[in-house]
Amino acid sequence: MFQDSVVVVTGAASGIGKRTAIEFARQAARVVVADIDDRLGAAVVDGLKSEGLEAVFVRTDLTSEADCENLIGAAVETFGRLDVLVNNAGIEISTPLHDMSEHEWDKLVDTNLKSMFLCSKHALRKMIEATNGVIVNVCSVSGLVAWPGIAAYNATKGGVMMLTKSLAVDYARYNIRANCVCPSIIDTPMTDTSIGHDATVKEEKAKLNPLGRLGTPEDVANAILFLASDKSSFITGAALTVDGGYTAI
Numbered sequence: 001m002f003q004d005s006v007v008v009v010t011g012a013a014s015g016i017g018k019r020t021a022i023e024f025a026r027q028a029a030r031v032v033v034a035d036i037d038d039r040l041g042a043a044v045v046d047g048l049k050s051e052g053l054e055a056v057f058v059r060t061d062l063t064s065e066a067d068c069e070n071l072i073g074a075a076v077e078t079f080g081r082l083d084v085l086v087n088n089a090g091i092e093i094s095t096p097l098h099d100m101s102e103h104e105w106d107k108l109v110d111t112n113l114k115s116m117f118l119c120s121k122h123a124l125r126k127m128i129e130a131t132n133g134v135i136v137n138v139c140s141v142s143g144l145v146a147w148p149g150i151a152a153y154n155a156t157k158g159g160v161m162m163l164t165k166s167l168a169v170d171y172a173r174y175n176i177r178a179n180c181v182c183p184s185i186i187d188t189p190m191t192d193t194s195i196g197h198d199a200t201v202k203e204e205k206a207k208l209n210p211l212g213r214l215g216t217p218e219d220v221a222n223a224i225l226f227l228a229s230d231k232s233s234f235i236t237g238a239a240l241t242v243d244g245g246y247t248a249i
């Protein structure tokens with residue numbers, strides 16, 4: 001489905017980003033794996049290459065503009081073009097707002113929101129030249145409704161939501177689409193860190209979704225690939241929930 005397409009996926013060393021990179025590569029895309037984690041990022045690329053798929057790892061601290069510019073430059077230099085940017089990387093810090101330090105706030109905003117501005121900025125310059133491109137941002141149900149206890153995280157995802165709509169509105173004239181996915185709890189290393197490995201706790205969380213299970217990285221990757229594909233060619237500025245019905249209640 002993505003033959004000859006060049007796709008950059010941020011935060012692709014783990015969880016949703018890793019699965020997304022794998023699914024794109026298996027659909028014949030040439031994939032740029034971007035992450036701050038050298039070891040896990042390189043392992044994803046090694047795994048793809050062992051399947052005969054095309055991928056390259058670019059170590060990137062997404063909170064740095066120089067690194068984001070380098071990432072987009074490396075994609076174009078290596079593969080000759082840029083078709084899809086998936087802004088996926090994010091972190092969760094669950095310190096209550098009244099105890100949160102300025103440093104924690106800045107780290108959340110820089111990782112979850114500023115990174116998406118920086119990568120989009122440099123990707124847009126290439127996409128405008130080509131009058132072609134798709135951006136998919138990984139938002140969250142917490143960009144739509146306030147998830148209890150993680151106010152700062154919710155605020156960053158609210159920002160991602162409006163960044164997505166603004167990208168859609170401002171860059172449609174260049175044939176560039178922008179959409180986001182809004183997952184509820186997905187079974188990833190981030191979730192293991194925030195709610196732990198306890199199966200009973202996971203079961204309790206799963207019951208919050210009408211479908212009665214946690215999401216998988218593949219559930220989210222499937223939605224991202226749809227939004228990046230021509231099958232969604234008249235969809236821009238949309239927020240696709242991947243939440244087992246969580247926000248339908």
Ligand SMILES: NC(=O)c1ccc[n+]([C@@H]2O[C@H](COP(=O)([O-])OP(=O)(O)OC[C@H]3O[C@@H](n4cnc5c(N)ncnc54)[C@H](O)[C@@H]3O)[C@@H](O)[C@H]2O)c1
Nearest residue numbers: 011013014015016035036061062089090140185186188190
């Ligand atoms: N897991 C969930 O329940 C869930 C739900 C809704 C939304 N999300 C969102 O999905 C996205 C991916 O989450 P995940 O669960 O796969 O997390 P994860 O922790 O498994 O993976 C996140 C990746 O981002 C990378 N990363 C973090 N900071 C970085 C930086 N400064 N520069 C480069 N890379 C950096 C990490 O190294 C890691 O590989 C995030 O935006 C998250 O907010 C997750």
